[in-house]
Amino acid sequence: MIDPTERKGHPDLSLPEAEKRGVYHAIYTRRDIRREFLPDPVPEEVLIRLLKAAHHAPSVGFMQPWNFILIENPAVRQELKRVVDKERKAAAIVFESPRSEKFLSLKVEAILDAPVLIGVTIDPAREGPFVLGRLSDPDTDVYSASCAIMNLWLAARAEGIGMGWVTIFRREDVQGILNLPYHVKPIGLLCLGYVREFPQRPMLETEEWAYRQPLSKHVFVDGWGRQEGPFWDSISKDLDKKDVWPWER
Amino acid sequence: MIDPTERKGHPDLSLPEAEKRGVYHAIYTRRDIRREFLPDPVPEEVLIRLLKAAHHAPSVGFMQPWNFILIENPAVRQELKRVVDKERKAAAIVFESPRSEKFLSLKVEAILDAPVLIGVTIDPAREGPFVLGRLSDPDTDVYSASCAIMNLWLAARAEGIGMGWVTIFRREDVQGILNLPYHVKPIGLLCLGYVREFPQRPMLETEEWAYRQPLSKHVFVDGWGRQEGPFWDSISKDLDKKDVWPWER
Numbered sequence: 016m017i018d019p020t021e022r023k024g025h026p027d028l029s030l031p032e033a034e035k036r037g038v039y040h041a042i043y044t045r046r047d048i049r050r051e052f053l054p055d056p057v058p059e060e061v062l063i064r065l066l067k068a069a070h071h072a073p074s075v076g077f078m079q080p081w082n083f084i085l086i087e088n089p090a091v092r093q094e095l096k097r098v099v100d101k102e103r104k105a106a107a108i109v110f111e112s113p114r115s116e117k118f119l120s121l122k123v124e125a126i127l128d129a130p131v132l133i134g135v136t137i138d139p140a141r142e143g144p145f146v147l148g149r150l151s152d153p154d155t156d157v158y159s160a161s162c163a164i165m166n167l168w169l170a171a172r173a174e175g176i177g178m179g180w181v182t183i184f185r186r187e188d189v190q191g192i193l194n195l196p197y198h199v200k201p202i203g204l205l206c207l208g209y210v211r212e213f214p215q216r217p218m219l220e221t222e223e224w225a226y227r228q229p230l231s232k233h234v235f236v237d238g239w240g241r242q243e244g245p246f247w248d249s250i251s252k253d254l255d256k257k258d259v260w261p262w263e264r
Numbered sequence: 265m266i267d268p269t270e271r272k273g274h275p276d277l278s279l280p281e282a283e284k285r286g287v288y289h290a291i292y293t294r295r296d297i298r299r300e301f302l303p304d305p306v307p308e309e310v311l312i313r314l315l316k317a318a319h320h321a322p323s324v325g326f327m328q329p330w331n332f333i334l335i336e337n338p339a340v341r342q343e344l345k346r347v348v349d350k351e352r353k354a355a356a357i358v359f360e361s362p363r364s365e366k367f368l369s370l371k372v373e374a375i376l377d378a379p380v381l382i383g384v385t386i387d388p389a390r391e392g393p394f395v396l397g398r399l400s401d402p403d404t405d406v407y408s409a410s411c412a413i414m415n416l417w418l419a420a421r422a423e424g425i426g427m428g429w430v431t432i433f434r435r436e437d438v439q440g441i442l443n444l445p446y447h448v449k450p451i452g453l454l455c456l457g458y459v460r461e462f463p464q465r466p467m468l469e470t471e472e473w474a475y476r477q478p479l480s481k482h483v484f485v486d487g488w489g490r491q492e493g494p495f496w497d498s499i500s501k502d503l504d505k506k507d508v509w510p511w512e513r
Contacts, residue, residue: 024304025302025304025424025458025459025460026424026460026461027424028424028458028459028461028462029422029423029424030286030289030290030421030422030424031282031286033280033282033283033286034282034283034285034286034289034290034422035286035422035423036283036286037279037280037282037283037284037285037286037287038286038287038290038418038419038421038422039313039317039419039422040279040283041279041283041287042317042320042321042415042418042419043320045320045322047322053274055273055274059498059499059502060502062499063499063502063503064288064507066479066483066503067479067503067507068288068291070479070482071291071292071294072291072414073294073296073414073417073429075431076468076473076474077466077468077469077473077474077475077476078474079476079477079482081482082482082483082484082488083482083483083484084483084484084485084486084487084488085483085484085485085486085495085499086485086486087485087486087493087495088486091486091487102399102400105399105400106396106399106400109394109399110394114394118396121396123396123397136488142474145358145359145363147355147367147370147372147468147473147474148372148431148432149431150351150354150355150358150432151351151354151355151431151432151433151434151435152431152435152451154403154406154451155431157403157406157407157410158406158410158413158429158431158451158452159410161406161407161408161410161411161414162410162411162413162414162417164407164411165321165322165410165411165414165415166291166414166418168322168411169287169291169415169418170287170288170291172279172287173278173279173283173284173287173288174278174284175274175275175276175277175278175279180322180407181397182324182397182398182400182401182404182407183397183399183400184400185400186400186401192487193486193487193488194487194488194489194490195488196488199488202401202403202407203407209274209277210274210277211274211275212275212277213277217326219325219326219396220326224325224326224396225325225326225327225391225396226326227326227328228328230315230316230319233319233328233330233331233332234315234331234332234333234334235331235332235333235334236333236334236335236336237333237334237335237336237337237340237442238333238340238441238442238443239331239333239385239442239443239444239445239448240443241443244336246334246336249308250308250311250312250334253308253309253312254312254315254316258313258316
């Protein structure tokens with residue numbers, strides 16, 4: 016199997032240049048879209064590509080704990096909108112003034128506007144009680160389902176489709192509406208559809224709610240808070256440097 | 265802002281064809297790599313690209329709860345290897361025979377072999393107690409950090425770099441070794457490096473431990489378990505169809 020001519024240096028398994036750029040392009044220009052979805056329907060073959068991309072996510076012990084519930088019935092959608100609205104109002108009270116008013120002024124979901132609405136759930140009991148890699152950390156099913164959503168999101172961006180991941184709801188409310196077994200956890204309502212633009216900056220930044228932190232704050236070497244030594248000196252200087260990508264020229 | 269000529273049909277914001285293909289290429293050929301890392305070092309500029317890709321993941325309320333701890337000190341690496349090994353042995357006992365022997369025969373981590381080792385952590389206290397979108401579901405910080413790891417993983421695949429996400433450890437052990445505050449949760453030890461190949465199928469499938477499930481089992485319409493109606497009939501027939509992608513020809 017091992018070609019001795021390859022022993023020096025590694026074989027180049029990187030994607031072709033344009034494909035590689037595409038991965039970064041999707042990562043950098045993906046946005047959490049909450050408004051201005053266009054009414055144009057998403058073709059079924061595109062929706063299926065997105066679901067397949069999600070299904071090809073990694074999962075702990077290959078347990079594939081996810082389910083995707085496509086919302087077709089407008090009455091179900093209305094019910095979801097109602098409980099999200101309820102939770103939004105409750106959250107506003109918790110935030111207190113002036114954060115409360117600011118929060119209520121934000122459009123945080125597009126449950127009714129997005130042509131496609133998908134409820135994503137986790138079944139922690141899938142594949143039985145002892146899943147490889149999950150014994151020491153039961154949250155690993157959550158990691159897996161989140162990865163599936165991330166895959167779906169990047170595929171959507173590649174297709175020119177915007178997505179917003181809504182988590183403003185009570186688990187029990189969504190369980191009731193979607194008829195979920197009690198042990199199945201809804202982790203998101205995904206709003207999807209074509210958009211007129213992918214904004215340059217995250218909405219929460221434009222709205223001055225929160226800001227992108229310098230990456231250098233979040234990188235350590237060998238232990239929490241450790242930012243010293245030759246390796247740190249060498250790597251840290253470029254962590255916050257803005258790359259110039261073709262799509263930003 | 266709205267160009268009236270665009271009112272009919274949506275503007276095409278999909279990525280250029282090759283870039284779009286790149287996103288799917290990375291998603292479909294990414295593997296959880298646990299063995300046969302090549303010793304070739306990962307250049308610092310590539311490592312930085314991967315960390316930046318992770319940092320551009322979505323996060324709930326833009327809280328960016330992640331930290332990346334680059335392991336440079338061989339003694340720290342040895343310590344991590346020791347606690348992962350301990351947990352692996354404990355897991356084998358829980359699995360019971362014959363699953364136990366099979367599990368022990370699998371190579372489930374490359375802590376010592378991978379040129380790059382990164383501990384990823386979640387700080388649930390980041391950005392204060394009330395983070396937008398997190399009030400109803402405190403696990404949303406876990407979703408965010410998982411998305412960061414997924415971004416990093418796909419960027420790595422694009423760069424020809426293999427990655428394995430190791431979760432076989434006790435939180436308290438890794439907290440001790442990496443000097444984490446008690447509230448900070450380690451969610452993975454990422455083993456990264458160049459590889460000779462990305463296997464066609466997941467290792468757990470090749471090893472007959474677990475199998476990819478048909479996607480159609482995991483898609484419902486309007487509620488748990490509901491697989492009926494014209495929309496279901498139309499969409500379900502293609503959910504399990506294998507796509508022919510250029511890299512599979």
